[in-house]
Amino acid sequence: MRRVVVTGIGVIAPGGVGREEFWNRIVDGKPAVRRITAFDPSPFRSQIAAEVDFDPAAHGLTPREVRRMDRFTQLAVACADEAVADSGLDLGTADPERAGISLGSAVGATITLEEEYVVASDRGRDWEVDHRHLRPFLYQALVPSSAAAELAVRFGVNGPAAVVSTGCTSGIDAIGRAYRLIQDGEADMMITGASDAPISPITVACFDAIRATSPSNGEPEAASRPFDAGRKGFVLGEGAAVLVVEELEHARRRGARVYCEVTGYAARANGYHMTGLRPDGHELGEAIRDALGQAALNPGDIGYVSAHGSGTKQNDLHETSAYKRSLGDHARRVPISSIKSVIGHSLGAIGSIEMAACALVLQRGVVPPTANLTVPDPECDLDYTPLVAREVSARHALSAGSGFGGFQSAMIFSEPGASR
Structure with a gap:
């Protein structure tokens, strides 16, 4: 059985952009939850979220890339850049047929799809929408697989590439898929993880409807209370993490630093x-x-x-x-x-x-x-x-x-x- 190891990590999460800021935040146990700033949350039952303070330009994304990519893809790209750099992989000299992408997402380009519907329908007034008011990259927002395609193009990868969407287990399942592909000999290295940017009116409304999110708007930092007797629901968040996983001998041959092994x-x-x-x-x-x-x-x-x-x-x-x-x-x-x-x-x-x-x-x-x-x-x-x-x-x-x-x-x- 081919063994699989983690050699690179990239993370963008609320309260910390980058692997080290993320780690410091979770170890300190300081919640990064606040009243939603992405839009006016006043009409909603739950008005709080864990937002990421993310500047795509600071992560090297061009204005054209920012316009083409939904926020969830931007987060994935920035994380993948950090993970690949952390791994020390030189993808320019690697065999592109032996490298792949396995990315997870539950709701894909929700933000772009909602924003474009609002424009096309004139805020829901028109049943027959006018496509001439829409951006030319709307198809990329429609299909979550566009995020895997963006990463494949960015890193010159020609091996297996796909997006896994299994709701809230998408992140584990995407890494699991990468693990299996390497075990089965289909790839030697995979860029894998997941990204979601769901903080939008439609998402908040959906969770309001089933009363799954916390209504503790007056104390945002205390609202997420797992296993506590006073818990009232989850707090919506956004973010991404990408790992570089490799076949063990492949990593050893290039002298890679290994974080851990995927064993089950x-x-x-x-x-x-x-x-x-x-x-x-x-x-x-x-x-x-x-x-x-x-x-x-x-x-x-x-x-x-x-x-x-x-x-x-x-x-x-x-x-x-x-x-x-x-x-x-x-x-x-x-x-x-x-x-x-x-x-x-x-x-x-x-x-x-x-x-x-x-x-x-x-x-x-x-x-x-x-x-x-x-x-x-x-x-x-x-x-x-x-x-x-x-x-x-x-x-x-x-x-x-x-x-x-x-x-x-x-x-x-x-x-x-x-x-x-």
């Missing part, structure tokens, strides 16, 4: 409900068990769990049950935390951001805390690392993801040399 990945569907979850956590538990089996690990080998931890009532209970089912007694001993308490929930992007956090936890020996966890829900009775970061000696980190539609995914990163 599994996904399940609950076949149950579009937004509902079974309280017993069966499907997520099965995904975790499968990932552990692939990694040839026992539950006690896991030194850190990056929780989905969205802060909705049903998710946190479902997830707690899943850890108990899959990790047994060790579920009560292993440190678990949710970085959504700091950077919000960036939908499809969050899984890749959480995987970036796992890689950094293994490298740096620190578990970021769950912010705002002041009164733990008695039914969420595991060690969710409240308020303060903790030093650990973890050799294996597990990340779990749960998405609308019933998607459940798990991935394990291992310290270099710790597996098999």
Whole structure:
């Protein structure tokens, strides 16, 4: 079996543009949540979000690129630039047929599509819209795969390229796809991760309709409260993370620095409900068990769990049950935390951001805390690392993801040399 390692990381998240700013923010446990500034949120039930202060020009994007790309693509490109530079890869001399792209996104170019509809319909007044008022790059906004195409062109990649869209597990699943392609010999290196920029009126309205987001508008920084008895829903976010993953011997031959190894990945569907979850956590538990089996690990080998931890009532209970089912007694001993308490929930992007956090936890020996966890829900009775970061000696980190539609995914990163 070909082994797969992470050699580069790029992150853009609320409160921190770049890998190091992101890491410092989540370790400090200081939430980057505020009243929405991208538009007037006054008409909405939930008026807060974790926004990214992102300047595309500062990341080298030209005015033409900015006009052509939706914000989610801009974030992906900037992250990919950081990840490739961090990896030390020289893609100009690499075999382009052996390199690929696997990018995740839940809602793609939502911002551009909504903005253009507002223009074409004169703010919804006209049923028959006039295409002459639309920008010429609207097709790129319609198809989420345009983001993978942009990265393929930017880096001269001719191998497999695709966008994975499985809701809030898109980030884990995109990395999982890259992992499988390298294992199967279809590629030697992949640029992979996920990006989403969903903070727009239509997205806020959609989550308002199902009352999934927090209405704590008066105290934005305290609104994201995973596993806390006072939680009232998740806080919408945006962001991206991109990893460079390579076949182990390929990385060794070029003397690459290795963050960690991808040792297990599994996904399940609950076949149950579009937004509902079974309280017993069966499907997520099965995904975790499968990932552990692939990694040839026992539950006690896991030194850190990056929780989905969205802060909705049903998710946190479902997830707690899943850890108990899959990790047994060790579920009560292993440190678990949710970085959504700091950077919000960036939908499809969050899984890749959480995987970036796992890689950094293994490298740096620190578990970021769950912010705002002041009164733990008695039914969420595991060690969710409240308020303060903790030093650990973890050799294996597990990340779990749960998405609308019933998607459940798990991935394990291992310290270099710790597996098999």
